[in-house]
Amino acid sequence: MAVANQPKKPQAKSGRKLSDAGGTRRRTGSEDSKTRATLIDVTERLMLRDGYAAVTSRRVAVEAGVTAPLVHYYFPSLDDLFVAVLRRRAEQQVVRQARLLAGEEPLRALWAFNTDRKSARFLTEFIGLANHRKSIRGEISAYAERFRAIELAAIEAAVADGRIDLGGLSPAGILVLLSTSSRGLVNEEAIGMSTGHEEVHALVEQLLARAEGRT
């Protein structure tokens, strides 16, 4: 008999809030702790290598050489950890993106930016995460939309001053088409698919050449 799982306490049931619901906030590690940064690094690596579902406090702890509870000291809940990764990454990307889009060939830059393995994989993981953890969905889609808005503005500006010529095609349409397919390509590649990939790259290059000149 013994030990059949007794009904435990009502116990806050892990209600998926960021940090703390509204009362007694538990203590957290300082923003500029080296350990904290390491935890974010490790989480990034895990997400890229095995997907968001592979991120657990224990695994992050092992990879970082610390104990699991320490992870919760810096990030009370896993959602907090994911959000920290998202924010750090987004801040870095905003800078990189601005530099790239300012050049003579914004479309080509966009394609390069979005086919970057790391960026594409990240965005995909976060989209999957947004679907799974509704509590951080808003944060994720807000960032994604923000990037898109910046890119759209860059393309529209380039069309306006004649740096690129889309032949009358919608800038927003082209942007989304390129963004989504670059992401898709990288994800397919990651699982070993390859049919048609070379052809898309050639096709896109052809379209970019037509819009921005040069072969």
Add this chain to the structure above:
Amino acid sequence: MAVANQPKKPQAKSGRKLSDAGGTRRRTGSEDSKTRATLIDVTERLMLRDGYAAVTSRRVAVEAGVTAPLVHYYFPSLDDLFVAVLRRRAEQQVVRQARLLAGEEPLRALWAFNTDRKSARFLTEFIGLANHRKSIRGEISAYAERFRAIELAAIEAAVADGRIDLGGLSPAGILVLLSTSSRGLVNEEAIGMSTGHEEVHALVEQLLARAEGRT
């Protein structure tokens, strides 16, 4: 968060095997059991609603109104369950796809087929799963490549007999471009993104009209 709880068994560390590694296969439920079909139904629903990471034997059991061990009776490991979902779904889709692609407007059919919410969400979940559970990655990408090959053949045939005119653009390139972006669109939509979506649909319609005629 669910995530694999792999037994630490000595068992050939060569990675997960489907069903049984090589000896004593445990008993399994019959292929045509009603319960078995229900478990696959429930798993599909869970994957669509909360993502692959939300699929646990316990959750599946609750939703199906059975006990958790019964899930393992039909599907010794969770990977077996995922593979069953994949196979059943793929078989259904092959039929649907063949019917659609045989028509006068294969490109339009392709776009419709791939922007179907359920299909797109599924493929995305399986790609994520392939990344997370490497043991079934091959199975997943093999199916995806098989679908792509069929689609490619359909497009090439349509180009050959003049039903569509791609203006010299690569059929494989166009195919991958449409497939990846349709999937991306659906996923973005699922998390609440919308910038540029209308424009892509219009853009694609424009391109399809050019290739297959008609407005």
Add this chain to the structure above:
DNA sequence: GTCTATACTTCGATAGAC
């Protein structure tokens, strides 16, 4: 300010009773 001890829950999976 940082980390350890530890609680409690849920996981995948198995053995063997019905």
Add this chain to the structure above:
DNA sequence: GTCTATCGAAGTATAGAC
């Protein structure tokens, strides 16, 4: 052919010692 009893590992999270 189906389900109960139960295991041991791993999961998130909290309290309180340094």
